[in-house]
Amino acid sequence: MSVAEKTAGQPETAAPSAPAIELIGISKAFGPVQANKDISMQVARGTIHGIVGENGAGKSTLMSILYGFYRADKGEIRIGGVPTQIHNSDDAIRAGIGMVHQHFMLVQNFTVLENVVLGAEDGALLKPSLAKARKLLTELAHEYELEVDPDAVIHDLAVGFQQRVEILKALYRHADILILDEPTGVLTPAEADHLFRILEGLRREGKTIILITHKLREIMAITDTVSVMRRGEMTATVKTADTSPAELAELMVGRQVLLRVDKKPAQVGQTLMQIRGLRVTDRDGIERLKGIDLDLRAGEILGVAGVAGNGQSALLEVLGGITAASGGSVTLNGQALDLTAHADAGERREQGIAHVPEDRHRLGLIMSFSEWENSCFGYHDRPQYQKSRLLMDRRAMRDDAREKIEKYDIRPPSCDLAAANFSGGNQQKIVIAREVESDPDVLLVGQPTRGVDIGAIEFIHNEIVHLRDQGKAVLLVSVELDEILGLSDRIVVMFDGRISGERLPSETDQNELGLLMAGIDPKEGAA
Amino acid sequence: MKSMPRWVDLFLIPAINVFLAFLVAGLVVMFIGEDPLHAMRIMIQGSLGSDYGIGYTLFYTTSFIFTGLCVAVAFHASIFNIGGEGQAGVAGIGVAIVALTLDQTHWLLVLPLAVLGAGLFGAAWAAVPAYLNAKRGSHIVITTIMFNYIAAALLIYVLNTYLKVPGSMAPESRRFAGGAHIPRLDQMAEWIGLELTRTPANISLFLALLACLLVWLLIWRTRFGYELRAFGFSEPAAVYAGMAPFRIIMITMLISGALAGMMAINVVLGELQRLNLDSVQGAGFVGIAVALMGRSHPVGVILAALLFGVLYQGGAELAFEIPAIPSQMILTIQALVILFTGSLENMVRFPMERLFLFLRLRKEAR
C-alpha cells in the first residue's frame, strides 16, 4: 500500500463520517524497551482530543509515530477512514497532519518566514515562495490571533511567539490535524490561555487537534475527549465531561494517588541561608535572576513554584556553585558565600550545600560510570575516598556505595552496574542517597520526581521530609504544583527572574499560585 | 540501552574491525597483482623472523606506544588531540638542546634531562591549543592540526637559524657526542651476556612500558583520572560535581603532549643522534590508529603499537622484496584501520547490537 492511495489533505472526500484519525494496534519498541503496546484510538473530526499520562508513558512516541518521525513495528493508521502509510514527516504532511513538538523544530538563525517556508517551497527559487508565504502568513495571523513578525529572527523571539511560528508552519502546510506535544510546559498561564483560544478557533474551523500533556487542569479546560496512557498502553478513552481529575489521575498511575504527603508540622529553627538581591546573567547576556531575596530556615521545606524557564534553574545552579552570580549576596550560617566564577560546586559541598539537580541525566550522574563511581560523584575528593594524595580508595568507594544501596533500597542492588542500566526512579535514588548522606545543612532539590515511577516518588518525598525533620533546610524547585503544595512548608513563586509572591500551603490553592506564576498577585490587585 | 556483554564490546567488535581492515588491505594487494599471503609471510618474516627484524619492530613499537598513549589519554577526556605529530616534532628540539649541551657528560645524566626536555617542549606545544580551547572555545582538532603545520615551520626555522652546522647546507644539527648515546637494546643485552644484532631499539622501550603503567594508574586509579573520565563523558556533569574544566583540559593536554614528546627520546636520542627535519615521520598520526585500535587502554595501545611496529618494519622489508608494494602500503593499512575501528565502527556494532537484543528477547520469551 502506498501513500498514493490517499490524496493529500482531503480526508472528507474519502468518508465524511469517518474519524479524522484512527490508530489500530500500534506497537513500538526501542531496543528492549516497549514504548507503545498495541494501542488503538479514534479521534473525531473537529474535536480536541487530549492524551494524558506520566512522563515515559509513551505519549510522545505514539504521536511521533503518527507524524512519521518514528516507524511503528506493528499496527495501522487510518486518516479520514483511509489506511495510510506514514514513513516520514513528508507522508504525514501530505496526509494533512501537522505537529508542534515539545522542543521546537525551528532553525534559530532563520527568519520566521524562512522557517515557515522550509520544506514547503513552491519551486527551486526562494523569492516567489517567500513572497507567497508572506501574504498567506498575514492572512493566517489575522484569522487565528497568530500575529508574529515574519522577518524576525527566531532566536530573538520569546518562546510563546516561537510556538506560534510552529503552529503557522503546520497551517501553512494545510494541516487538518494538529498535534501539540506538551505545549504549555514553557508558557505562563496567560500565554497558555491565549494558546487555548487559538486552539478553540482552529476547532471552529473544523480542524482536529490532539493535545498531549500531563497537566490534568488543561485537559479538563479544553478537550472534548481524553485518552489515558500508562506504561506504553492506552488504559482508557473517555468524554471529558464525564470524568474528573481524580479519576484521570488514578487511571494515569494505576491506583489511588496520595496527593498530600504525610508529615508532621515543621519545627522551624533559625535562618540558615540568607539570599539578598541575587542576580544572574547567563552566557548569552540574558538576565535570569533579577534580584532575589529569600530566607531559608532550618527545619523547613521551601517550595519554589513557577513555569519552567522563569529563573528556578538559574537559582539552583547559582546556589549550587555551577554558575556565578552577577550581583547580590548569599550567606550560609552567617558566612558569605563566594558567588564569583572562582568558586565551584565542590566548595559549596564543603560548606554544607548539597544539590539534587533538575536533570539527573545531564548533571547528576555519569551514565556510563558504574553505580559505585556515581555514588560519590561530587564528593570524590573527600578524605574517606582517598588512599593517598593521588590515588582513590576504590574499596572504600564500593563499601560506601553498597551501604547506600541497602539503605535506599536501590534496585538492582549491584554497585558494579553502569548508571544507565538503572530505571529512572532508581537513578534518582542514587542521586538522593548521595546528596542526603553527605549530611548537608541545606539541600537544593530540583524536580525530584521527574520521570520517576510512582513507588519511588513516595520514597523520595519521605526522604526529603525526613531530612527536614532533622533540622535541615530544603529548597525544593518543581514545576508540579501538586508536589509543591504537598511537600512545602512555605511556597514562593517565581516569575521572570523575580519572586512574584509568597504563600503558606494551607492558605493558597492551585488557582492563586497559577496567577502568581503569570506574575499577577491577586492580593495586591485587591488592595 | 545496553544489551551486549562487555567482551563483545571490548574484544569481539574491535577484532572484527581489525580483521576487516586487513581483509581489504589483502584485496588491495591482490588488485596490484601480488599474492597477499606471500606478502604477509614476508612481512612477518621481516619483522619477527630475526633479532634484527625484531629490533626494528620494537624500535617502531616504542614510538607508537608513546604517540598512541598521547591520543588515548586525550580521548578519555573526549579531546581529539590530532597534534601528536607537531608535539613530537617540537619535543625533538628540547631533546636536542639537552643533548647538545650535555653530550660531553654521561647518558645517565642526559637521559633524565632529555626526558624532561622532551616532555616540557611537547607539553608546551600542546598547551597553546589546550588553553585556546579551554578559555576561548577554539575547536581543538582544528587548532592542533594547524599547530602541526606551525611546528613544521618552526622546526625548519630553528634548525636553519640556530642548530645547523656552520657551512653545511643540510638543515640538521651536529651529531651528538658519545656522552648522549643512550643504551641500545643490543648493548643492554650484552650486559647480561646476550649477543644481538645492532638495531636502533633502545632503552626507551622500557620508558614506553613504564608510561603505559603510569597512564593506566592515572586514568583508573587517581582522583584526577576519575575527573578526567567524568569530564570526558559529560562536561556539565563534571561542573556540577565541582570539577574545573579548564584545569582538566590543560592537565590532560599537557600530559598528552608530553607523551607525544617522549617519542623524540626514542628517535632523536636513540636512533638519529642528531636533530633533523623528519624525526617524527608520521608516527604522531599512527598514534591515532593505535589509540582507536587499542580502545584507548594502555594494554590495547601496546598490542596495537606492536602490530604497527610489525607493519612498519615488515612493510619496509616488503618494499625491498617486492618493489611493486611500496612502503605506502603501510599508510593504506593504517588508513583502513582508522576507518574500520574508528568511523565505520558502527558497521559492525549496529548488527551486533541487534543480534544480542534478539538473543536476549528470545531468552526472555522462553
Next chain:
Amino acid sequence: MDLAELFQLFDSTLRNATPLLLACLAGLFSERSGIFDIGLEGKMLAAAFAAAAVAAWAAAPYVADPFPGQLSGLGLGWTAAILGVLAGIFASILMALLHGFASITLRGNQLISGVAINFLAAGATVLIGESLFSMGGQTPQLSGNARFSGLDLPLAETLGGIPILGPLYRDVISGQVILVYVALLAVPLTAWVLFNTRFGLRLRAVGENPGAVDTAGVSVVRMRYSAVLIAGILCGIAGAYLSMGTSAAGFVKDMTAGRGFIALAALIFAKWRPYPALGACLLFGLLEAIGSKYQNVDIGLFVIPVQFMQALPYILTVVILAGFIGKAIPPKAGGVPYVKER
C-alpha cells in the same frame, strides 16, 4: 618592486588560490550541511592522481603490442584532458561517498573519517601509481593536450596598452588555465545557490537544526549526501587543477602538501561564507606567492623569516578560531550525527 613584478606576484597568487578556493567551497557545502570535512586534503590528492593518471593514459599513443613498461593509451586529443578532470571528480566522489557512508549512514565520527580518508589517499595514490606506472608513485609527465594550458581572454593584447589596468588584465586575469575561471565563477554561483534557492535554504537549515528539516518533510540524509557529493565534485576539480593545470604537469606523491588544511583554514577564516572565502583564499595564495618568491622578507626593522610566511595561514586561523578577530561560529549541528530514534 616594479609593476611587472607585482603583477607576476598577483599572477601566482591567483594560481595558488585556485585549488584552495575550490577545496574551500567544497568544505563550505559539506560543513554548512553539518558534516565536518577534514578530508579535503585526501579528496584533492586522490583526484590529482586519478586525473593525471587517466589523462596520461588517454593521451598516450595507442600501441598494439607494447613492450614491458611502455604505456599504451587511447591516443586522444584534447578530450584526454576532459577525461582526466572527470576521472579526478570520480575519484574524489568515491572518497566523499566513503565519508558520507561513515558519517551520515553509520553516524560515525566525522573527524576520524576525515583523518582516515587523508591517509587512504596518501597511501593508495602511490600504491596504485606504482603498480600502474612503476615510476616511484608518480604519473608520466603530461604534455600537449593532456594538460591544461593558459586561455587567452579576448582583447588581451589590445587592452594591454592601457596603463596599469591593461597589463593587469593581460598578465594576471587573462592567460590562466580554464579551471582558474571555473573556480572564480564557483564563488558567485555558490553564494547564489546558498542564499537564493530552495536547495540552499534546506542546506543551511540542515547544518543548523536537522530536526527542523526532518519534521518539515525533507530527508536529512539526502540533503547531507548531496552536500557531501558537491564537496566531492569541487575537490575533484581542485585536484585535477593541481596535477593538470600547474607547472607540475603530472602527479607527484603528496602533491597537495597541506593545501586541504589551508583551505579548511580559509573556510574558518571566512566564517563559512562564499565571498569572504574568496578573499581568504586570495590572501593565503598571496602569502604562498610571497613565500616562494622572496624567501626572507626584510622590512627594515627586522627580517621576517620565510617559515613565518608559510605558517601565517595556520597562525591566522588559530587566531580567528580563538575569537581574537571576530568569532568564527561554525554551523550549529556540525560534526554531530543526526540520530532520530533515541
